[in-house]
Amino acid sequence: MAPSGDLPDELPPGTRLGARYVVHKLVGSGGMSQVYLAEHESIARKVAIKVLHREPSRQPRVVLRFQQEARAASTVQHENVVEVTDFGQTDDGRPFMVMEYLDGEDLGETLIREAPLSWVRARPMLLQIxxxxxxxxxxxxxxxxIKPENVFRISRMGSDDFVKVIDFGIAKVLARDPVPGRRSLTLTGHALGTPAYMAPEQCVGDPVDARTDLYAVGVLAYQMLTGRTPFEGKRSDVMRAQVYEPVPPMASIDPDIDPEIDGVVLRALEKLPGERYATAFEFADALFQDLDLESSTLLPGLRRLFMRRRRRG
Incomplete structure (x- = not known):
């Protein structure tokens, strides 16, 4: 059990975390954690600090999953993944992780306000994801x-649609674990995720792999371009539809959607993993077809990035 301590549930401005961080204000709160704007005192750098609520901090498995989120995100060093730089405990025993501070909004907020998005705007964001x-x-x-709330938009490289993937809280560590001793926290037979974006194999608790994430990107593309996800309703109904019902073509919602774009997205949404894109690289190749590199300041750099990583691979 975590020590009781004297800290209030919401940390007040001026609270010190570790030996280096000073809390400025609460910027977000969810069922499991709070996020604060804070400052690294020595170098006057803004950071975001995610702190587990008191009750979850008393549950060893939740704490272990929180640690996995920090380790997973820190393992993936990429400009489109949120950077995690530190991990520690508050004086009353609540775990916290320190991340780069992102000034912007999550894609969910953007879609509520602006969906559907044009293909010219959606494509660079999908490529970054x-x-x-x-x-x-x-x-x-x-x-x-992968869902809109876990994709964060910021202004960078001349674009307001530079994105960062966040929240590796339920990331699955595959068998070829690159970090010795790291445990997988997956519960066999349990469906973890957000139903509207879950692949069929995820809904039934079968093994997942990279193609599971690509299905979620397909759902995200569908939502960006049509303003809705393929299946909506109660959790159980959506999960059943993900497994058994065909995905309606986007053209059934918006007849003006290009059939080629529809086909690219629908391939990511195939029920069987073997019929989807095998890798994110392959999905990106399909998105790069007939590309006008002048349509976004990000596209030339993204193309070079994918080509460079492919050569290294």
Whole structure:
């Protein structure tokens, strides 16, 4: 059990965490954790600090999964993955992780306000997500919870649509674990994830791999371009549909969607993993077809990035 301590549930401005960080303000809160804007005192650098709530901090398995999130994200060193730089405990025993501070909004907020998005705008964001996932998959990690709320938009490289993949909280460590001694925290037979973005194999608790994440990117592309996910409703109904029902073509929602784009997205949404793209690289190749490199400031750099990583691979 965590020590009781005297810290309030919401850390007040000025609270010191570890020997280096000073809390400025609460910027977000969820069922399991809070996120604070803080500062690395020695170098005056803004950081985000994610702190587990008091009750989850008393559950060893939750704490272990929180540690896995920090390790997983810190393993994937990529410009489109949030950087995790430190890990520690508050004075009353609540674990915290220190991340780069992102000034922007998650893609979910963007879609609520602006969906559907144009293909010209959606494609560079999808390519960045795939670049981040390829880097994670190269490290033997499957994210398993790609959704708009876990894609964060910031302004960088001349674009307001530079994205960072966040929240590796339920990441699956594959058998070829690159970090000695790291445990997989997956519960066999349990479906972890967000139903609207879960692949069929994930819904039924079967083994997952990189193609599971690519299904979620397919759902995300579908939502960005149509304003809705393929299946909506109660959790159980959506999971059943993911397994058994065909995905309606995007053209059934918006007849103006290019059939070739529809086909690219629908391949990512195949029920059987073997019929989807095998890798994020392959999915990206399909997105790069007929590409006007002048349509986004990010696209030339993304193309060079994928080509360089492919040569190294």
């Amino acid at each position: 795939l670049a981040a996932l390829q880097a994670a998959h190269d490290q033997g990690l499957v994210h398993r919870d």
